[in-house]
Amino acid sequence: MDKKISVSQIKEAAREAYEMFKTNTDGKNADYIPYLANIDKNLFGISICLMDGTLIQLGDSEYRFGIESVSKVHTAILALRQYGAEKLLQMIGADATGLPFNSIMAILLEKDHPSTPLVNAGAITADSMVQPIGDSAKKWDAIVANITDLCGSAPQLIDELYKSESATNFNNRSIAWLLKNYNRIYDDPDMSLDLYTRQCSLGITATQLSVCGATIANDGLNPVSKKQIFDGSLSPKITSLIATVGFYEHTGDWLYTSGIPAKTGVGGGVMGVMPGLFGISAFAPPIDSAGNSVKAQLAIKYIMNKLGLSIFNGDRVTITE
Numbered sequence: 001m002d003k004k005i006s007v008s009q010i011k012e013a014a015r016e017a018y019e020m021f022k023t024n025t026d027g028k029n030a031d032y033i034p035y036l037a038n039i040d041k042n043l044f045g046i047s048i049c050l051m052d053g054t055l056i057q058l059g060d061s062e063y064r065f066g067i068e069s070v071s072k073v074h075t076a077i078l079a080l081r082q083y084g085a086e087k088l089l090q091m092i093g094a095d096a097t098g099l100p101f102n103s104i105m106a107i108l109l110e111k112d113h114p115s116t117p118l119v120n121a122g123a124i125t126a127d128s129m130v131q132p133i134g135d136s137a138k139k140w141d142a143i144v145a146n147i148t149d150l151c152g153s154a155p156q157l158i159d160e161l162y163k164s165e166s167a168t169n170f171n172n173r174s175i176a177w178l179l180k181n182y183n184r185i186y187d188d189p190d191m192s193l194d195l196y197t198r199q200c201s202l203g204i205t206a207t208q209l210s211v212c213g214a215t216i217a218n219d220g221l222n223p224v225s226k227k228q229i230f231d232g233s234l235s236p237k238i239t240s241l242i243a244t245v246g247f248y249e250h251t252g253d254w255l256y257t258s259g260i261p262a263k264t265g266v267g268g269g270v271m272g273v274m275p276g277l278f279g280i281s282a283f284a285p286p287i288d289s290a291g292n293s294v295k296a297q298l299a300i301k302y303i304m305n306k307l308g309l310s311i312f313n314g315d316r317v318t319i320t321e
């Protein structure tokens, strides 16, 4: 069905979502990373970036929070840019795990690959693949440059978060070395883990994540900087990875109720991709048992349902003035 929605309808839906959920107190800040436990739990922001670069922003959309696992999407894109779609599938995989983001069991069950770049194991593998192999400083520069390209502006390292996470990431250390055992780390395991921990500690805003989501939705053309960041043929690959495992063990429930592929992080950020229409991000620190922001989920779900949008309904949607 052909369907038209206006920019003002999108703005109205976003405003309603913001007003409706801003006082919600469900969920709890992540506390296994000490820095995150102390972030103001009332922060709440929403940002939507349309294909012409128009931004719709509400609340704390310019607050810099820890990107955490949303950065797994960025590194997956970097690996896709450097290796192509076929090699990513061979070297990491594109499957759901159905298990928590930091699952060691998921690696033991798979053995032959880390399933997907969007869980901890696959993200550490993706960082090990970043070129040039063996050069931590240049790899880091490539990771940051790629995030800057995708978001249209640079992220900033939150040093305190990096220290906090490095001092407590024992489970991830096990993952890195277990992957090495299965020949699924393609560079030094400790270096790969450090790059992963550092990228998770980058500060990012909901606005920046909405621009990144919009770049994916727009076949790799960043609608704000107008730069072509990656080959358009990679967009459906990236969106399929996000759709498959973006909410870990709650991914099916999420897609069923929201209709939009999205990726979460324990810092409270969520980044959604509505192909051909927009990127959307919401941020609020309190998370649920799977590590997904409670308010960000409610807000994005409300907006999608209010506008009657879903990647599964086959509508040909045009956004009008």
Ligand SMILES: NC(=O)CC[C@H](N)C(=O)O
Pocket (backbone or CB within 6 Å): 068, 069, 070, 101, 102, 120, 165, 172, 197, 200, 264, 265, 266, 267, 291
């Ligand atoms: N789900 C997340 O955001 C987890 C990211 C965090 N850096 C970790 O490895 O535990």
